[in-house]
Amino acid sequence: MADGRAPISTTGDRPASWMEIFRCFQVALDPRKLLVAAAGILVMSFLWWLLSVIFISKAPEPSEPQYQNSTIQRELGDKKKPDGSGYTEADFTQIAAERYSTDFEEWRVLDALAGPGGRLRNMPWYEYRGPNPFLFVTDVISGTAQDRAAAITGFVSGSVPVLVEPLVKMLIPVAKLISPGVNFKTRLYLFLILLANVAVWAFCAGVITRIAAVQLANKGPISLKQAVRFVAQRYTAYLGAPLVPLVIIFACVVGLVVYGLVGLIPVVGDLVVFGLGLPVLIVGGAVMAVFLVGLVGYPLMYCTLSAEGDQSDTFDALSRSINYVYQSPWHYIWYWLVAIFYGAAVTLFVLFFCSLTVYVGKWAAGLTASTVWTDRKPEYLFIYAPESFGWKELLTKDSPYAVRGHWQRAEGNPSGREVYVYDPVNRATYDQARKEFYAYNTWGAGIVCFWLTLMFLMMLGFSYSFFWTAATVIYFLMRKKVDEAELDEVFLDEEEPVVPPAPPKLAEGTGATPAPATSLPVITAPVVPPVAPPVPVPPPPLPPIPVVDVSPPVPPPATIPFTPPAPEPKVFDAPKPIDAPKPDDDKPVA
Template identity: 50%
Template sequence: MADGRDGSTLPATRPGYQWTEIFRCFQVALDPRKLLVAAAGIVAVALGWYLLSSVFYRSKPNAEAQEYTNVEYLQKEYKGAKHPDGREFSADDYRTKGTEKYRKDVAQWAKLYELAGPDGRLSTMPWYEYRGRNPFELASTVISGSTADRQDAISDFVSSSAPTLFEPLVKLLIPVVKVFDIDVSPLTRIYLLLCILWSLLCWAFFGGVITRIAAVQLSGKDRISLGQAVHFVTSRYLSYLLSPVVPLGLIAFATIVLALLGLPALLPLVGDILYVVLVPLALFGGFIMAVLLVGLIGYPLMYTTLSVEGSDTFDALSRAYNYVMQAPWQYLWYCLVAIAYGAAVTLVVVFVASLSVYLGKWAISQTPFNEATNQRPEYLFTYAPESFGWKQLLLHGSPLEKTQVAVPLENGRRRYVLEDKYPEQAQAYVKTYAWYNFASAGVTTFWLVLLFMLMLGFTYSFFWSAMTMIYLLMRRHVDEVELDEVYLDDEEPATPHGLPPAPSAALTPSGTTSPSPTSLPMVPPSPPVAPLPPPAAVSVPAPSAASEPKLPPDAKK
């Protein structure tokens, strides 16, 4: 049922300042249920991408392989190849072809290596990804460091840490953008398409659950349970999944059609004529694909449409594209506000979480006599998460202290790895570990990873919560629908938090029911109760003269 403005607790906002409603998303995103769901979604996507990367990744092409150097092999591959003037290829020409093929294969491999190789952008687990300096260390450097240290810290933050504040959006767009890279091989393109499909399979559920809970909260209705949100999404999962898949499928279909139309153009002379005819069709097909691709900027609105309206795939597609195309500047403004505000609050959350971990470790290390008993707690953080500099922060000042080193990669990029600052001391220290030391370090790592994933889950929770509010604002701007109108299932509460539900109907004197302000399920009336029999008549004897009461003398007069 579509619940209207009855019982809304939303405060009134001036029309020109509706965008300030986005600031409510910080508290909404801190909901532990959303943090857990977001963390589960991050892990699910990362595991799927890791498995796909393991399947599709291959080693670097060997320059001495026969497919690049063997003339006979190249003659078979390029059979019938001639120069433009009709001359046959010589052995040197075939070797040149092999060299060109090797360079092309290496360039395509470099793209795959960047995505699926060791520490690749799509193959690294979340707690090992490089996200720049630790915010606590960054703040300490800015406050107490030298001018050069401050400049280095701020530069590293802008280049490495700041982009991670927009991670939910970046993670969604990386495979999509790389698909259209001309240096990507067909095999890598299939790998990217499978990564996109897996991401949509996961976030159709996890993103749907987050947006459903956020939609009910942001509309001012009573909170729904996690089970109700899961039931809502699973009953409409196909709509959640198909909403972004349909435009991507249309883009793929247009690409295949244009590729097939280009086959006759391969014929000599005839192909040159056909190319002239096919150019307008190619331009028109490119325009259609561009419109569909640009409209995918509103991809998150598809999930929020389903979570708010409880509708279907067609409604999600039409609303998302309509809102983006009809009011693009309004949508862009809301997104910029959400990104700027989200980056600020995400930095605060990451800083507080990092500070909490550091202070907890520091407090434990102040235990008296731990030096004498060789029971310093640093060994507990042997396997701590490396991302956001947690491992460096927790092992600082111990024999296992780490230092960050930039290692050049084969594709020309650099990878940051952690190495022991004192290798000999570190090896000697680890050799003293007993089995229970390794077990304790493993259990500690579990809790650290859990806290880290909840911290990282906040970025995704805020992203989906903010997109839910942006949808409500865009709906108000385009369709003039109030923010508190949200579809509610029969089992979900429709009243503000803390108020009892209103009765479904009230009896009138004529025996009919008056209309109810809310659409609650009808309750059948109880069967009528038979009236009780009247009491038996009891005869009371008249009072006798003897029993007549005596009156005072004044009363007789």
């Protein structure tokens, strides 16, 4: 008789619910994913810094020859104004001023990105990301009303964008690339930044999504080596998937640029190119718009290749990412909204937990020095701590090495751009304490800086790990919605065997009764390895059976059947009559 209990459901039996996104936190905490994400952040930041150093130049000066009236006059020559009058000295001055203003604004855009302290030049441990989460919580709980207002304002403006940093880092080059007021040099710089971004995360995101896909589908363990080999064998597909739409957009831009050159011809441009030929511009713009909007599904490209394996390629990944976005846009938007808000919450928790871990560990280790030898308090070992997230401010607080962050104008920068810097709270005390440093103090601070930077990168890598893990879950959900594929369908290599699920535990009381304990020692015979049975020797082949000529049997001679004589009939005598009893006889008849 059935016990009425439902069978245990597998991943493929569960509905494609957006609640699957809440599995991302535990999956994203995998140390392997954090390490890969930290490596990706480090390599990406170095490439961005290198490109920034190459492309940045000094600001234009009004005294340069191209902004002088004589240069403008020589360039104009005998040209006249549209009204037929000639150019005057005042006109030359105005043209030179407009040229300088245009060049300076274009340089200022590049400087904000690639200049010292620029958004794409800072290394991750120097980038401003708002106040420290631990200090933010303590200020909100125990601070004054003014402290609470300042803490909340700084957190919203600085830390909230960091909670979705992977998405922000990906969109900054794209947004600036298509913005007006950007010259060719800046566009080339942004295009190379975008290529560096794609080249790095094609590998790192591929490894993260591969591990996440196997784990989310419950297909057994997968090692980091297996994931790296999987992505390395298909790196061309990972690299090409996001580049194909960019190449198509670039081809459309080049074609429209050539079309625009023809439009410069008088009469032809007015009547033919931009008049009758306006639909050409609309079609080209529509093609670019389709792929630009389709880039919203860019994270799904890596997830497609990681989940489908040899069953997918560059164009399949591109097709799926665009089709899923256009066929079910509201589901896609809803899934990402849930992932972003949930990811922001858990990322804030991770940032707070890591900051609390470092601070409490330093505080507990310094209690002994506080009572025995105050000059040996460990704050001096944190002078090289990462500045981002206020770690340096937190770890040197209330010490001669204490620092405080503030905004100030970039030194020697004519654009007036402000950068966030950390200066000592008391410059004289700080300088005096640094003069007393020995060589081993500096080396010790450097070693501490190494471990803190590694922990900082892994903490920062959690947001990237969560982002790509969430993208993997969203890919499974969109595939279930559009293609009706199960959530646990993942391509496995031959070296990745499927591990069967563990058998269910026995209910209480159904197990075997344990044997009663005994006071006598139990001697267990030594385990003898089993002897392999001898290999049986095959029997020799049987000799061939001789062929015998068998003749048909000879019938026996006919015989006369024997008939026994009939027995003689027996003659029986008639029975004798019995005498009747006498009437006077008292005895009964015998």
